[in-house]
Amino acid sequence: MTIEYEGKLPDFIDSKQHRSATWGRRGIFLLAALALGIFVCGRIGLSYWVDLLWFQSLGYSEVFWKSASLQIIDFVFFAGTTLLVLYGAFSAIRRSHEADLPRAHAIIIAGEPINLSVQPALRVISFFISVVIGCVTGLAMMADWPTLALFWYTPHTTGSVADPVFGKPLNFFLFTLPAWQLVNNWLLTLAIAICAVAILFLIITSGARSLTKRQITYAPSPWRGLSIAVAFLLLVLAINVYVDRFQLLLEHHTIFDGITYTDAHITIYGLLLVCAALVLGAFISAYNAVRHSRGRWIVAAILPAVACYGVMGIVGWYVGNFIVKPNELVREEPFIAHNIEMTRQAYGLNRFAQREFPAETTVDAADAANNQPTLQNIRLWDWHALQDTLRQVQEIRTYYDFPGIDIDRYKIDGMTRQVMLAARELNVEKLPISSRNWINEKLIYTHGYGVTMNPVNGFTAEGLPTLFLSNMPVQSTVQGLNVTRPQIYFGELTDTDVYVKTRQQEFDYPQGQNNNLTSYEGDGGIILGGFLRRVMLAIDRGDLGKLPFSDDVNSQSRLLMRRNIRDRVAALAPFLTFDQDPYMVVGDDGRLSWIMDAFTVSNNYPYSTHYNLGESSVNYMRNSVKVVVDAYTGATTLYVFDSQDPILASYRRIFPNLFKDAAAMPSDLRRHVRYPEALFKVQSEVYGLYHMTNPAVFFNREDLWTVATESATDSNGQQTTQMMQPNYVLMKLPGGTGEEFVEILPFTPANRNNLIGWIAGRCDGPDYGTAVVYDFPKTKLIDGPQQIEARIDQNAQLSGQLTLWNQQGSHVLRGSLLVIPSGRALLYAEPIYLQAQQSPMPELRLVVLALQDKLAYGTTFQAALRSLFGGEVSSLNASEAPQSAPASQGTAQPSTDINVLIFEAAKDFADYQRLTAAGKLGEAGQKLDALKGVLDRLSAHGK
Template structure:
């Protein structure tokens, strides 16, 4: 008989522990696998752009912060549990008996609590570490910020700018974390008091007095009071960021009462912590803990009452006198924070005569007035240049180029591929990922170039791209990276890519760039497919090989945000045709902060800031996706800190190719925010500021709502190629006019300069306060009140079409302001508007014509305005042997408009008989138009 084998004995408790550890390990691996793969793919993507060190630096910062705060949180919480448990161990219940049916079972309390505390500490530690990872820019700036300071900029505390921008935010995050932990530990100590105190009370005779164990709670309360004291101390600096009715920052009451009073509150909290600590080592009494809290509460109430008294009875009756120096601080530092102190001020006479416009010496300005409204141009290009339904022009950009030896202002539009517009039968993986991979080409037209049919005069157009200007060519028209490229594609595959339609066939191509992630072997391909949600197709495609590449994050906004999420970006990128013929996207990037001392806060998109600098220009190659960050403001302290963190991410502006450098421009987002701030903070005298005597707002204009109705809205910045007053050269500037608050007349205008040594500077032109200068809404009213114009527009709206009015432009020329508005006619069945009228106006003169030249001659040459074209339309070719009538439509329309104006005049004069005759003539003319 075989001998029995004695197996090693394993207790059920140890088996359960092993099973638990194995299950936890498997769960951890499964949960972290996706994260690890995502990090791997991100690393490949950063490395493909040459920013591998940026990725590793970011990841290392994030995980160091996660580890430090996660481990510290766990040790503090679990260590506090063990310490409190040990302190209450003599009064701790040994177990709890429960009954299941008729059988009793005793549950051990201490092991269960220890397990719960362990799991809770781990969970809170993981959540804390993850939340702190998001704050990595705050800690990175604190660690890498230059230690050298340029002197005190804060007039209240004497602290340096670096303290408020870098040190204070980091300390606030740390103190907030410690305050949360202190609160949790206090709750834990209360829990132990309830558990151990309740067990002790039950274990004793009810007639015997039982004293609660206050030692653990006393220690935790002392810790909480110390953290509160630190928090109150830091909150003193928060007073610099407070917003008040008149101004922002520290007030008279804050400076003379609150700031000093908070120091007494801090001292009272420290005293309370000492009392609580003494209570922990001496005879423990609950009353002492109440005494520990009372001094701080009393000090806080006293400070609040004193501040209320000073504010109500000392400041309010003499507010301007008391607050004057603090208003001056707010004005000075707000202007610094938004760069308003860099503005130069000039006077603009805003004269009203034709001679003051000086047309002879301002021909470059006049010849570059933008008559193409970008909405109208976009709709027109979608009709004449999309060519296929799956193309789209998502935006129109305005820039300046040298054309035939002269600088001209032009409008550019990129023809991008919109995968969502592919025919339903073509929506498959091969088409969307391998064939339809990119858009193609670009259009360019002068801002005031029109054909006789009212269409844009195109300099660059069609597919392949055709140019009408010698020296202006596009060598790489393919758009792999743009504003609509929201999907991943695979290039350098065995499948040819669709390039552009060509007759009955299609022109095909293969990607020749070095952008993207190399797919490599089967394992890497599977990893990439799993991360990008393409596991069912990519690993098994015969068209993909080891040299194929994945192009991901092709949307330029997503691309720059992934590379440098700590920067704020202008949401409107613009396209540039370089001297080498390559297409590049340019995005303005900003550093922002909400911790600039004494500066007022303003809303920027979805965030609130009080500091902004346009320090970086980002250039993204539309073909291979190469992304470069160029530094344009070396004095920005925030960017200087980020350059220390990521030295390889940023390049000096001097390294930008000249073909790109000459197309940089003043950021639209920055000018709009600066204009909003300047409307209030151009008043540098505290008394004027306090009384709001000279409050400005951005001028309003008539716009089109979503339903096509007219609405009043703030004007958008307008790019103009012009000669600034008292300047000699032509510049590309961004202008925005101002009006007094709640008024429609203009009071001044701001110009953001973009060229040469003036790049990044701004000039504000002030109008004489004794002169009334019409604003955009007043000019619009003058157009509406013109009998011939209103009659013409009314007539057009009744003939199976509708009138579309472009944006009214306010253009300084000479010593006067010139207003220009294009008016388009759009058929109801066609979304393609055509220019039919140009309206020009000076302060005391309004003129119009069917072309810009006619309107210009009317306003400066003294010719009468006319609605009729000076050149009759050519007769249409005969069809089926029937000749077409060569009727002049514009002449008939002009005749109808004249009849309507005469009818309105005669009716107003009471000459009803003559008015009836004019009405009959108007009906006769309309019949002619209907017949034709």
């Protein structure tokens, strides 16, 4: 084969056979492209159709149509505009180089001349590239549809807060600025792409000249296309620089976030000057395109902006180092004040009330008699230990699992009790290998079953949790507390699709040697319908080989998809951020529901400091929505709990039918809303720094708080130190009138172990969503969790016993240390478990209670309580009756001892009646013995 190149273009006429072959190849290519386009569009359309059916099954078809229309509009506009702009720019640049582009080349291959037409090929290539870039750009902009929708649906001239520098309303930063930045990035991408094409054409035409004339000549025309492209790029850069001035209010600095003295006096005006220089450069470059084009004028167009930027940098460096640094506090004080004020607003710290707490150290200061709700609801079950125990005694079958433990409050026998709930979910991954087939996984094993509920400090004689709800079918030991719909079709582990209302009955729960079966009676899911509809659903769900041909499926069968509640709510409202810890609620009607907290977040709140939320960085956060998901039907409802949130107000304008007011939430669910853990963690981190509202104190970090740390046991039984996690407790707040459910977290000074403060997020009634901060005296040392842990380790009896347990084929597990205000003192409580190496079920062996100046312990909570408040000697032996301290030791019983004993007697008698009614005579006898013991101590006290 020989290849010859003819520099002189020959006259060439294609033969009929050659034209036929060419059209044949083009036809095959077009058919392949058409088939690919139909396949891609078909799959996209099918996915949208299934999504529509899913939204309709939830009653939110309007939400689907609105979000789909917004996405389609974004895609069409940006993809079409990108295509037109790029292809128009390609055509204009190509025409500017038309004189230098070869029209045709003849290449002889194997004796056959092949005619190559350069310009038609460039047109096809430029159109294809424009289409590809346009589609990619359209898809990228479509993914950011919430940003553009918020901009479109929000008034931009209103806002409750105006920034102190530019005077712009809050809505400008939350909604307008993000949209501007998004569009600016799009324009910048177009401008860079056009410049790249102009440079490419310049290189091609220069090469063509070198081939045809054997030398490179420089004519004015080659620079015309590049001049136009550079002019467009400089204009886009000018717009970006102008918008970037507002970004200064979001910048991070060493001491604070937001605009600084240098930014306010130099950078803002310098950027305006750079912006003007860029516009001037754009005019110079455009003038170069219409007059005598020269490359040096393109360089001249860029130089003014470069010079202005350099001067701005030098002046800013001088001001920062020689004017600000020597007088930093004075110069930055007003800007620090802006940062403090706006950060506190952004994270809702204005809802935190501060109170002084004396943190006294005596037993009398704990006021046990008036704080019985607090004492009797101290959580002794650590959730790790409870989860391990439930997996042994309540999973019943290996394919069940308890993915999480939830803490809540319920009315039990007329009293509000703090309890722990665990949902028994089906984990198909744990099914025996022999049972892993399509019928079992899709038609039979479709749901979990029931919940367990136990008081936070209830233990049986065997060290197991005292269960209010347990077993399968669900059994209740509390009158009025029942589960009528125990099936869990939607939960945390339900990650697979299932088909219900089929001819195949579903496994409900094991019962002896047989299994109890059921059929789905709810209205959730997508109706499968006829054969064609089934085929289309099967294609979308990846089940084409089984679903259309199953005899068990009929036209009334239903597809339950997106059963994982996290995926479910994220698909319904992708613009919200969700707490990753949903919790189960048993309603008054016995139905099971999940409640999830949802947040609106932003990283564009002016002057506010950024903090991490998961993998994202935010500087604004509100818990505006509570989502309720029915565990049986999958019905999902979003309730608005913060009507003042501007972001949610905009989403309500976009989706008016998606949200309901908080007042519409059923009262039996409303009683169980709680302060969300994710928000509490972020607010606590922010409060550690931003409780300092004086700029001078803030600047010097004189009163920096950090979350307290505690000891923990790792998987190898080794002691480690970790930051304390928020705990939910039912207690009477100091100065309060009754018990309430709160989320608590203690604080220490930075790099210290002693306590400095304590925060409680309130969950009940009109106080919901607010928080109370108790400031401890700075003039005295108040033990922190690490110091209490050290006192436990240093106690001769406790240390020896813990060491002994760790050496006998078992290891000690230490539960979370709770720090709870009681009366005018701080009460510390820690459960200690023993876990044998051969048994994954921990047993509670010790309860340690402490005040600032006193440490007490016992094998039960009541024993530890008597030791702390009743003056009895702490004991490690469960069978050893505690003895009162001799009078010679000077240990006087507090005046509140009689009240404590009376409360214990009343509680033991109530427990005895309840257990007797439930037929648990053995446990009732133990309570009767305990009651006799309390009465004996009361009698002895009277003597």
